[in-house]
Amino acid sequence: METPTPQPLDAAQMQAVVRLLELRESAMPLAARELDLLARACTLSPQQVEAVRILLTLDDADVDRMLFKACADEEAIDLLLEHRTYEAHLHKLPA
Numbered sequence: 001m002e003t004p005t006p007q008p009l010d011a012a013q014m015q016a017v018v019r020l021l022e023l024r025e026s027a028m029p030l031a032a033r034e035l036d037l038l039a040r041a042c043t044l045s046p047q048q049v050e051a052v053r054i055l056l057t058l059d060d061a062d063v064d065r066m067l068f069k070a071c072a073d074e075e076a077i078d079l080l081l082e083h084r085t086y087e088a089h090l091h092k093l094p095a
Contacts, residue, residue, distance in 0.1 A: 011072075017055070035049060068080065
């Protein structure tokens with residue numbers, strides 16, 4: 001039996017996923033708990049939850065590629081671009 005493709009993420013869902021991606025770098029167990037809370041609150045569908053679980057294990061280039069494909073609308077794309085631009089800026093700052 002084939003698993004259904006997850007629905008695209010709207011802006012609110014994308015914001016939640018971006019937060020999880022931020023958490024994964026410093027606190028993967030907390031990101032997993034947050035994802036479970038999103039699942040219980042029905043913020044994400046079961047298929048979206050499974051897709052996000054996979055995203056949390058991928059490198060940033062793969063995550064970016066997958067998330068852009070998952071955007072439901074321009075608002076979700078704008079949110080993702082804003083976050084990724086901010087992240088790129090942080091990585092360029094001197095230590």
